[in-house]
Amino acid sequence: MKEKMKAFIRKLTWTYNPATEREASDATARNFLLHWFPAKVTTKSASISYSLALGIIIMTEFTILTVTGLILMFLYVPSVERAYWSIKDLQFAVSYGWFIRDLHRLAAQLMVATVFLHMVRVFLTGAYKYSEKVVGSYRPLNWWIGLALLLSTMMLSYTGYLLPWDQLALWAITIGDNIALSAPVVGKLVSKLLIGGTIIDQNTLIRWYVAHVFFLPVILFLLIMWHMWRIRKDGGMAGVEALGIERVTQGKVVSKGKTYSLMGIVTGITPTITQYRVRGSSGSSSPYLTRRILAIFILVTAVTMGLTFLVKAPLEQPASLMWTPNPAKAPWYFLWLQELVADTTVRFGSFTISGGFVGGIVIPSLLLLLAVVWPLLDKSPDEAIGVWFHKARRLQNTVFLFICVVIVVLIYVGAVMRGPYWHIYMPWQSWPKMPTRL
Numbered sequence: 001m002k003e004k005m006k007a008f009i010r011k012l013t014w015t016y017n018p019a020t021e022r023e024a025s026d027a028t029a030r031n032f033l034l035h036w037f038p039a040k041v042t043t044k045s046a047s048i049s050y051s052l053a054l055g056i057i058i059m060t061e062f063t064i065l066t067v068t069g070l071i072l073m074f075l076y077v078p079s080v081e082r083a084y085w086s087i088k089d090l091q092f093a094v095s096y097g098w099f100i101r102d103l104h105r106l107a108a109q110l111m112v113a114t115v116f117l118h119m120v121r122v123f124l125t126g127a128y129k130y131s132e133k134v135v136g137s138y139r140p141l142n143w144w145i146g147l148a149l150l151l152s153t154m155m156l157s158y159t160g161y162l163l164p165w166d167q168l169a170l171w172a173i174t175i176g177d178n179i180a181l182s183a184p185v186v187g188k189l190v191s192k193l194l195i196g197g198t199i200i201d202q203n204t205l206i207r208w209y210v211a212h213v214f215f216l217p218v219i220l221f222l223l224i225m226w227h228m229w230r231i232r233k234d235g236g237m238a239g240v241e242a243l244g245i246e247r248v249t250q251g252k253v254v255s256k257g258k259t260y261s262l263m264g265i266v267t268g269i270t271p272t273i274t275q276y277r278v279r280g281s282s283g284s285s286s287p288y289l290t291r292r293i294l295a296i297f298i299l300v301t302a303v304t305m306g307l308t309f310l311v312k313a314p315l316e317q318p319a320s321l322m323w324t325p326n327p328a329k330a331p332w333y334f335l336w337l338q339e340l341v342a343d344t345t346v347r348f349g350s351f352t353i354s355g356g357f358v359g360g361i362v363i364p365s366l367l368l369l370l371a372v373v374w375p376l377l378d379k380s381p382d383e384a385i386g387v388w389f390h391k392a393r394r395l396q397n398t399v400f401l402f403i404c405v406v407i408v409v410l411i412y413v414g415a416v417m418r419g420p421y422w423h424i425y426m427p428w429q430s431w432p433k434m435p436t437r438l
């Protein structure tokens with residue numbers, strides 16, 4: 001029995017050193033977990049200097065969030081009377097409750113930041129571009145899936161923000177709701193959908209709780225699976241094109257690639273790098289790539305756990321609609337929007353266009369639209385795919401980085417320099433004393 005169990009675990013995790021390349025490829029194809037990887041990967045796609053391993057870091061944070069989130073579900077009560085006190089219990093009464101909560105909150109912040117950095121890396125390496133060279137590949141699709149992942153990650157984090165039901169949570173959600181309300185025509189409907197009525201109360205809490213613990217994680221999980229599968233379908237990570245590829249068949253198309261069927265719903269062809277002669281070296285995914293992934297996973301988990309001792313999750317006074325904190329701020333990843341809202345109110349005589357509409361809706365929608373159409377507008381050559389700062393993409397990289405820097409500066413201004421009544425205070429200036437709640 002013990003031997004059988006051992007054999008089963010070995011079959012699932014497969015850690016032995018293969019003697020030949022053939023053995024390594026066979027094992028990858030037969031093993032349940034390793035089947036996720038192609039049999040071979042190029043040295044370039046496995047190199048950390050290319051991807052910065054950001055995708056794996058995101059997945060590690062997502063795993064930490066899932067595990068700690070499941071534990072938190074045993075202790076958190078989604079009711080306006082009890083939510084705040086269940087978090088207090090976690091913080092002060094439950095053994096290691098503070099650790100689980102702080103770890104969950106920190107991993108969420110790190111995940112949002114890493115998803116953003118991963119998007120920046122993908123843009124700067126031109127890894128979203130379409131190339132005719134790899135049969136069956138269409139990289140723009142993975143960029144669009146990525147955008148859906150970015151939005152889902154932000155929503156997952158934002159829905160979690162409300163759950164402690166403290167002042168920080170309630171007023172951050174109020175800011176989001178006010179922005180939704182400033183949308184013409186659909187504003188009221190969107191707000192009603194978001195908060196489940198006209199004020200933030202039990203209806204809002206239960207909506208956001210269900211979205212946070214079920215709908216959004218499931219959506220994110222499915223999108224991640226699709227994202228990974230697309231990388232396989234695209235013939236591996238971008239950069240294969242830049243290395244220069246030739247069909248192994250030398251012009252005669254014998255087989256286009258490996259055929260696949262996903263639960264019989266979709267079928268098609270997956271190009272595999274074995275079908276191509278790639279200039280540049282390649283290696284077997286296992287153990288060549290899998291070991292790196294495992295090492296990054298362990299390192300990121302250890303660092304996040306270590307940071308939990310330094311970064312504490314906040315918990316303010318219980319939520320109250322009767323008392324507005326001054327200033328009230330959105331979570332940091334939405335602060336650039338709050339800052340835009342504050343700066344973009346336009347007045348023509350007695351006519352006013354609200355900043356909520358311009359900064360909260362028009363500008364972010366335009367940015368999102370631009371991100372969606374960008375892969376179709378980028379006409380730089382194939383050599384620029386999968387190459388950091390390629391000279392053919394210099395102008396677009398500069399504009400992209402400029403937008404990123406503006407967003408980061410706005411977040412900094414919102415987080416550090418905005419004080420009571422949303423006035424600017426330099427970091428060395430102290431804020432005037434504001435009345436506190438009794």
Ligand code: HEM
Pocket residue numbers: 051052053054055056058059115116118119122125127128139142143144145146147149150153224227231236237238239386
């Ligand atoms: C939950 C969020 C995400 C996860 C877990 C994830 C995961 C990954 C992983 C593991 C890779 C393999 C390479 C690497 O590690 O960098 C990858 C590649 C890629 N990701 Fe993501 N990603 C996410 C979000 C995004 C976003 C926001 C975008 C862009 C809008 C994006 C676009 C891409 C593209 C185009 C590739 C292929 C890159 C290449 O071929 O070099 N991903 N992603």
